Amino acid sequence: MILTKCAVCATELGLSLGKKCGRCSTRYCGAECQKQHWESGGHDTLCKKIKKAGGAEQYNANEKYTAAVAVAAEACAADTKGQTCYICTQALHWKTKEGLVRMCACRGTAGFAHLSCLAEQAKLLNDEGEENNLSPEGRWRRWVTCSLCKQDYHGVVQCALGWACWKTYVGRPKTCRPRVWAMTVLGNGLGEAEQDEDALVVQEAELSTKRRVGESEYNILVAQSNLAITYENLERLDEALRLKRDVYTGFLKLFGEEHEQTLRAVNNYATSLVRLERFGEAKSLLRKTVHMVRRVLGESDETTLRFRSSYAAALCQDDCATLGDLREAMTTLEDAGRIARRVLGGAHPLTGAIERHLEWSRAALAAREDTKIK
Structure with missing residues (x-):
């Protein structure tokens, strides 16, 4: 099922298109590619080995x-x-x-x-x-x-x-x-x-x-959430936002606002809003939920740390951020960074991301304060 392309020309076959080698189930888009693979692609020597492997x-x-x-x-x-x-x-x-x-x-x-x-x-x-x-x-x-x-x-x-x-x-x-x-x-x-x-x-x-x-609906929503994150990583930001919004709505209806999966979905949805520079919506969503996350999941939970990092990003990346926003972002990241380093370790990607964001927020705050003094 993970092999979704023709072994010769890489044509996308999805889950069921094309044909398979009768012995080892290698997938092809058609007889021509299968014949080519056997005669000049080395499949004649690999076929039995692949079958033996399962x-x-x-x-x-x-x-x-x-x-x-x-x-x-x-x-x-x-x-x-x-x-x-x-x-x-x-x-x-x-x-x-x-x-x-x-x-x-x-x-x-x-x-x-x-x-x-x-x-x-x-x-x-x-x-x-x-x-x-x-x-x-x-x-x-x-x-x-x-x-x-x-x-x-x-x-x-x-x-x-x-x-x-x-x-x-x-x-x-x-x-x-x-x-x-x-x-x-x-x-x-x-x-x-x-x-x-x-x-x-x-x-x-x-x-x-x-x-x-x-x-179950729960397992479908989990799969959609994982897919939405991959969409975002591939810069398919609008698709990611729509899917994350649907997942958030789905978990909210299924479990209510204080369930762990709902809270994770809030954070995922908010990160997409930040990526699309819809900072006002992101701040509103995160601000009303951040205290709930800390109370329900605890200060040391990875989701809580991600949530606080997202909140800080929404605060300080907005061009309209006030000095108060930048100071709150820096304070939030300092605290989250200390906890992340203690719980997850300095080598964890989230710890590194929080510390990079903290460095950026400090620089932004310093620049803003310097401009104000001048």
Whole structure:
């Protein structure tokens, strides 16, 4: 399902168009491309290997996972030097010889692990949760959350875990819920690694599948929210705004204004308003909700920190911002930055973003105060 293009000419095939190799299920737009791939594209030597791996989708997932692990281990190499995996206690994985990763909120010598060990642990914990009838949301969080610090992995580590999750469940029937949930994990992981074009393909397929299998309104809204964020990352700002507004309205009707998902949707909608420079609407929406977020989710929650960062951005990026707005933005970012560094760590993308925004707001305030003095 993630392979949506012809293997030869890259024509978009969606979820069902074109034809497949009868042996390995590699997808083509038609017989001409299939023939070309066999005769001169190397498929004659790969076909049996792909079939043995479980088919084209499984083979692709395996290859992508291996590449993602290498990227993640390289990105973490300086941080993990001289450490051992807290799961298997080895520096190099006994089978794959892969290096260690971290990219969570663990500090000191805690939290180092092999991606293969993290993936195996997540699968075991998810299977255990399925047997004990834990909620799907709780079970699947184990594919993205560190079991030690309880914070999400980020960047290329979350991306590699997304491919690990997908390769684990891709062989299930297409309407099987674990397979559909694995698409969610993969799509979000690709987004974390800023592979937004690939994330878009996965998330569009995920949303289509969830609608086809009759997923709950809640799960449909979650899929739409993830897709809207990818639209925004791809500069499809008007589409992102419309979809985020629909998601916010949907969660508001479903759960009320104080539910965690509604509050997240408020922030997502507000970030699009800021991106489109509709600062008045963004400030109005955030100002009436910011105290509720801090009360309901707590000061240390990642959503609260994102919310406060969005509020500060709406205050200080507006050309009509007053000195009071700039001072409030700076104070908000100083406080949020301290909390983010303590809870998420200095390497977390949100911590870095808050600190960059703080530096900008300080400069803007200083320039405004200097102009006023002159």
